[in-house]
Amino acid sequence: MPEGPEVECTRLALSPLIGKRILSIKFTKNSQKYQKYKNKQQEINGFKGQKLIKIERKGKFLIWVFEIEKVILNHLGMSGKWILLTSDKQELPSHAKVFLNMEDLPHAVFDDTRNFGQFRVFNNYNSVSEYRPIKKMGIDGLANKFPIEEFLEKLNKKNYSEREIGAVLLDQKLVAGMGNIYKSESLALAEIKPMRLVKELSENEREFLGICISKTLHKALKSMGSTFQAFRTPDGQEGKAQNWHQVYGKEGSFCSKCSNKITKIIQNGRSTFFCSKCQK
DNA sequence: CCGCTGGCCTGCGAGC
């Protein structure tokens, strides 16, 4: 589920928690099967009674800010999701890792089936900023005004020139929040083949790609409306973004622009989809 | 420093 737009949806859906106190916070029984959650309970006990001030998103990370200096850095990984519990009697989902017992309903649960998610405590905000993935993070693909100049500048860096654009787009140091689906979708919209080398891309193509990235991510965020709903009613609908996918997951079906068959390749170990006719 | 490969996990659907 979670690329930048889905993480932003999650952040928005968590807004009922803002300004509320956490009565207690617990690593669940399920979480104790995994090393990364073991013997960490004491560390998060410090958040007891704390008021949640805000939740920020940086790339695909969520940063939970409280009255105290301590900060929680949370990544959804491949399968992590937050679920709001609207009743005190509601059971925890089977892969619940962290339970936030709030002063008022709803409570919140971090559920992560594949356990690739992250939930780390930092002593202060500054140390989060110094954490390498945050510090080195590229431009925000979901910025209201996509910083095209900065995008072009970063794309111009030497180490990208000999690499394939499809692989480069997944680098969070370039566009933070980009993921494997919207990588293929952005390139389809820009009509650029994923295996083109960065050095081969013209100035016009680069600029148009930047615009297409921004358009794709914003459109994804917008069409997640139903995921937003599903967040409140966990067994509800999923997002709508898949309804407009041009290429992702469409191997063998026909391109909606030219009726050519969509191709799938593995690029740097990741599935990559494109139309070999539309995309130059 | 860099990029690439494989590992971390569970669940699901295709194919037999």
Added chain:
DNA sequence: TGCTCGCAGGCCAGCG
């Protein structure tokens, strides 16, 4: 129907 296998939208350690 039931089994196995391959694959899944993430990152990161370790290697060359």
